[in-house]
Amino acid sequence: xxxxxxxxxxxxxxxxxxxxxxxxxxxxxxxxxxxxxxxxxxxxxxxxxxxxxxxxxxxxxxxxxxxxxxxxxxxxxxxxxxxxxxxxxxxxxxxxxxxxxxxxxxxxxxxxxxxxxxxxxxxxxxxxxxxxxxxxxxxxxxxxxxxxxxxxxxxxxxxxxxxxxxxxxxxxxxxxxxxxxxxxxxxxxxxxxxxxxxxxxxxxxxxxxxxxxxxxxxxxxxxxxxxxxxxxxxxxxxxxxxxxxxxxxxxxxxxxxxxxxxxxxxxxxxxxxxxxxxxxxxxxxxxxxxxxxxxxxxxxxxxxxxxxxxxxxxxxx
Amino acid sequence: xxxxxxxxxxxxxxxxxxxxxxxxxxxxxxxxxxxxxxxxxxxxxxxxxxxxxxxxxxxxxxxxxxxxxxxxxxxxxxxxxxxxxxxxxxxxxxxxxxxxxxxxxxxxxxxxxxxxxxxxxxxxxxxxxxxxxxxxxxxxxxxxxxxxx
Amino acid sequence: xxxxxxxxxxxxxxxxxxxxxxxxxxxxxxxxxxxxxxxxxxxxxxxxxxxxxxxxxxxxxxxxxxxxxxxxxxxxxxxxxxxxxxxxxxxxxxxxxxxxxxxxxxxxxxxxxxxxxxxxxxxxxxxxxxxxxxxxxxxxxxxxxxxxxxxxxxxxxxxxxxxxxxxxxxxxxxxxxxxxxxxxxxxxxxxxxxxxxxxxxxxxxxxxxxxxxxxxxxxxxxxxxxxxxxxxxxxxxxxxxxxxxxxxxxxxxxxxxxxxxxxxxxxxxxxxxxxxxxxxxxxxxxxxxxxxxxxxxxxxxxxxxxxxxxxxxxxxxxxxxxxxxxxxxxxxxxxxxxxxxxxxxxxxxxxxxxxxxxxxxxxxxxxxxxxxxxxxxxxxxxxxxxxxxxxxxxxxxxxxxxxxxxxxxxxxxxxxxxxxxxxxxxxxxxxxxxxxxxxxxxxxxxxxxxxxxxxxxxxxxxxxxxxxxxxxxxxxxxxxxxxxxxxxxxxxxxxxxx
Numbered sequence: 001x002x003x004x005x006x007x008x009x010x011x012x013x014x015x016x017x018x019x020x021x022x023x024x025x026x027x028x029x030x031x032x033x034x035x036x037x038x039x040x041x042x043x044x045x046x047x048x049x050x051x052x053x054x055x056x057x058x059x060x061x062x063x064x065x066x067x068x069x070x071x072x073x074x075x076x077x078x079x080x081x082x083x084x085x086x087x088x089x090x091x092x093x094x095x096x097x098x099x100x101x102x103x104x105x106x107x108x109x110x111x112x113x114x115x116x117x118x119x120x121x122x123x124x125x126x127x128x129x130x131x132x133x134x135x136x137x138x139x140x141x142x143x144x145x146x147x148x149x150x151x152x153x154x155x156x157x158x159x160x161x162x163x164x165x166x167x168x169x170x171x172x173x174x175x176x177x178x179x180x181x182x183x184x185x186x187x188x189x190x191x192x193x194x195x196x197x198x199x200x201x202x203x204x205x206x207x208x209x210x211x212x213x214x215x216x217x218x219x220x221x222x223x224x225x226x227x228x229x230x231x232x233x234x235x236x237x238x239x240x241x242x243x244x245x246x247x248x249x250x251x252x253x254x255x256x257x258x259x260x261x262x263x264x265x266x267x268x269x270x271x272x273x274x275x276x277x278x279x280x281x282x283x284x285x286x287x288x289x290x291x292x293x294x295x296x297x298x299x300x301x302x303x304x305x306x307x308x309x310x311x312x313x314x315x316x317x
Numbered sequence: 318x319x320x321x322x323x324x325x326x327x328x329x330x331x332x333x334x335x336x337x338x339x340x341x342x343x344x345x346x347x348x349x350x351x352x353x354x355x356x357x358x359x360x361x362x363x364x365x366x367x368x369x370x371x372x373x374x375x376x377x378x379x380x381x382x383x384x385x386x387x388x389x390x391x392x393x394x395x396x397x398x399x400x401x402x403x404x405x406x407x408x409x410x411x412x413x414x415x416x417x418x419x420x421x422x423x424x425x426x427x428x429x430x431x432x433x434x435x436x437x438x439x440x441x442x443x444x445x446x447x448x449x450x451x452x453x454x455x456x457x458x459x460x461x462x463x464x465x466x
Numbered sequence: 467x468x469x470x471x472x473x474x475x476x477x478x479x480x481x482x483x484x485x486x487x488x489x490x491x492x493x494x495x496x497x498x499x500x501x502x503x504x505x506x507x508x509x510x511x512x513x514x515x516x517x518x519x520x521x522x523x524x525x526x527x528x529x530x531x532x533x534x535x536x537x538x539x540x541x542x543x544x545x546x547x548x549x550x551x552x553x554x555x556x557x558x559x560x561x562x563x564x565x566x567x568x569x570x571x572x573x574x575x576x577x578x579x580x581x582x583x584x585x586x587x588x589x590x591x592x593x594x595x596x597x598x599x600x601x602x603x604x605x606x607x608x609x610x611x612x613x614x615x616x617x618x619x620x621x622x623x624x625x626x627x628x629x630x631x632x633x634x635x636x637x638x639x640x641x642x643x644x645x646x647x648x649x650x651x652x653x654x655x656x657x658x659x660x661x662x663x664x665x666x667x668x669x670x671x672x673x674x675x676x677x678x679x680x681x682x683x684x685x686x687x688x689x690x691x692x693x694x695x696x697x698x699x700x701x702x703x704x705x706x707x708x709x710x711x712x713x714x715x716x717x718x719x720x721x722x723x724x725x726x727x728x729x730x731x732x733x734x735x736x737x738x739x740x741x742x743x744x745x746x747x748x749x750x751x752x753x754x755x756x757x758x759x760x761x762x763x764x765x766x767x768x769x770x771x772x773x774x775x776x777x778x779x780x781x782x783x784x785x786x787x788x789x790x791x792x793x794x795x796x797x798x799x800x801x802x803x804x805x806x807x808x809x810x811x812x813x814x815x816x817x818x819x820x821x822x823x824x825x826x827x828x829x830x831x832x833x834x835x836x837x838x839x840x841x842x843x844x845x846x847x848x849x850x851x852x853x854x855x856x857x858x859x860x861x862x863x864x865x866x867x868x869x870x871x872x873x874x875x876x877x878x879x880x881x882x883x884x885x886x887x888x889x890x891x892x893x894x895x896x897x898x899x900x901x902x903x904x905x906x907x908x909x910x911x912x913x914x915x916x917x918x919x920x921x922x923x924x925x926x927x928x929x930x931x932x933x934x935x936x937x938x939x940x941x942x943x944x945x946x947x948x949x950x951x952x953x954x955x956x957x958x959x960x961x962x963x964x
Contacts, residue, residue: 031459033873038508039794048802050512062457064873065508068664069646069653076660077874103646103653107660152924158651178924180606180917183648183732183909186794190731190787194602197921209786209801212808213602283801322894330633337640340655347919348650351912355639362636366629383893385686393685393857394886397678401865401878409866416865417858424857426688437854444859448866456501456509458870 025085025262029060032249033081033089035074037067040185041205042090045120045247045285052273057266069106070157072099075250076107078114083254085263091115091250093299094164094243094306101310102159113250115299116264116292119271120247120285123221124165125207126234127214129195137217137237140199144175151177154188154200159313162188162201165220165243167309167316169201172239189214203245204228204284220244227284246302248295264292320370327366334359392423409449409460417441472817476524476824484517484525485829489836492532497539497844499546499673500867503735504791506533511795519803520818524825526799530792531583531775531830534735535837538575538768542568543692543848544860546677546867550668551735551771553902554743556676557623558756558763565759566693568849572841573706574761575768576834578717581710582769583830585721586728586776590783591823595809597777598784601729606921607931609732610914611941613907616737618948619744620900623757630896637891638904639911641666648909649916661876670868670881671905675898677864678885685857692849701838709761716746716762720769727770728777732913734790735774736906742770748951776826783811783819 030053034043046063053061066074074089075096081087096113099106126137134140144151155162158181166179180197182188185206192200193213200214207216208227218234219225220243234241249267251260268289271277277287290298337356341349400416407415421437452458475481495506507526514522537548542559555575562571589597604612617635624631644655645665656662684691710717720742727738746766747756756763778789779796786807788794800807811819848856868881888898922928932938 038504039798044798047511051515062459064459066872073664103651105653105658107663150924152921157648178920180920181649183913186787187732193785196605213785326894344652345650347916348647348652352643355636359636362629362633389685390682393682397861398882401882405875420858420861421854424685424853440855459873
């Protein structure tokens, strides 16, 4: 219910924000740095946002891909960019909470990132190949208990959202699985579809598009998702695991207070776009708007949720 | 290639290999596997290179001698480095003006006269304007802007 | 009869125009170093949002195939691959241009690209679902051995001194280790510098290692950049067709290798052209000619990289897994247009898919006139322009190309440092090309190895993983053949001579 609470709060704040939005921003194209390569789930969301941004503000949203080190390359450079309100960066939680702990030195600390808007949530799913003998989460957990460390589970990178989900699930189910990191979502999914691994943690968007070849066992969101209503949540199956990726807009630390609010409100207005929301929900993304400065509490809450997991992943490394 | 140079290269390669192995001590086993393998290969290759030259007393295939002006080469490296490194401070336009002017002078082997100078200024300005327009506006490549100006 | 309908739908004036614009834009963008196919497709993606899905696909496919060919221009004329897929084209294309055969090399590249592109598109049409299943059989171990197979090419790129070539390859592998490791999460060799945490990027490194040494030696002497014989304008089409007819085996092999490797999601066009080049050299009766301007080297590389366009779309359409980085963007376009991927795409959405494939075939054929004509101007410009224009312009592109790929000035610095380093090691007889190979293949080898070890440990036998899988063993056999074939061949010919 927490998510719904946030959404409600978000809706009210963003409405309040919109009515009070200062005029005059943006006056020219806004740069949105995407810390991943073109074509991934995050990049795709940003590109769908481009026309909506143009509609809402009258200016272009310029996407700059700056991939590297699972996003760390871009995030570690954020604060050296100009704080003029025209430089913004896509940020993903829990990635920015996990990386500084797991991949030392990652070049930045979680607290260095100034988030002004959380605009989307993508739940994670536990998936197996179509031909897998595991029909339910229970089958999988039973197999993992019978032979600890034998079940292989694919995910993207070390210290990303998938890795956190694996650690959270192992702890909740009391099992030990072997995490196999891949360089990006696509190659991990390919390994899963080819049964190179037993199972994988991946994103709901992938689970939906690849449903011819993989089977989702459960989703790690608070509630069932509309696009796959028969898919149980881990919570209702008795595993207290919720995980996913929260997309946020961040600005350099040097961005002045009033500009931070303006950036936040402009993007919040952009994502109200009907077409944008329709496309995103088709992909399995939940559109939400937690604006500045309320968003800091949200970030703090996620940080305290994920930091222990980060420590656990680091200890096991 | 002289024997001394080959022996030196072999030693440097072996030393670099040793560095890779030593530096990988703090990594996890999985993270250290490749640095160790590459480091070991470099040590072996370095030793083979040194041994071959020291024992067989034969030098490897001769390279063609360097032709042309070393000063021009050095100037080229200096100018293109200034061009690249000054981008964040001068911005793309100013840094390129400096770079293009400098490299035009370095790569010039004929006598300058008023006509040639004019042709070069106009020509470079037109070419630069075209590609700048294509990249910055056509493709929306965010070109570095200057800090100072 | 359905096919006629699809062909007619693909050949509407609007779609033809899009295919033409796409190919032309692709060739221009691909020729600019640093503007990769992925970048070209991604940057033009928003313009397709308002189009019909099939027109959007035809346009993006045309851009992709055009840029893969366009990259050959800069590879041949200034030793700088315009896109990573053209790395292997520099090995023989640039020596050809140096001796005055640049126009021939460009015409050959165009013919080979068209052949490869057609083969890839036909494979997409005819055998997509079964080939996609093969892609899924490729696990981490197979990728590991595939990367090792690519690394055996170091031997053929070493120009005389194998030990020095191997040292160069190891340097490239070492560079590929910098930054956060995918499989272990260690931050390696970054020396606490945030700029190094993300690792050394391939494109700036390739531009630096291959192009800067050329420029350094270019400014030192007054002689023109490329030797020029006779008139500049000729296409030398007749000569090129003769070479293609003689090299039909090379073209076929390159196209098939390109299609096959394009299907593999973690490989891509650069590896396809490298493997095709290496296999062609191994099968050649005069392997020593490769690397010093052998026309078949250009045929091998360029047929393979354009075949990956169609090949890479196979897993994209059938599985929803992009075969190459540019396919990831095309997959995004499909999703944005609400087209669901999967085997059902070829039945339920048959009009869309087959119309697109016809469109891709048309775009590939359009590449012949467009590519030849633009190649003629590109060659003419590079040959006739004075050094005082050529050097600053190429230098501008080394800088902007390195910058544009990730919008990062650190990449420019890396390009310059590696460029100077590439020139220096060249002076002591260490070639730079194996270093590029190590940098390109290192991550694939290491990730496959690490994942294989994790899976092997979990399932109880690492040995069974590495040596117990049929495809892996087949690649292993190829590796052994590549390494020992020259030796055996020499013994064989000696015995015949005796």
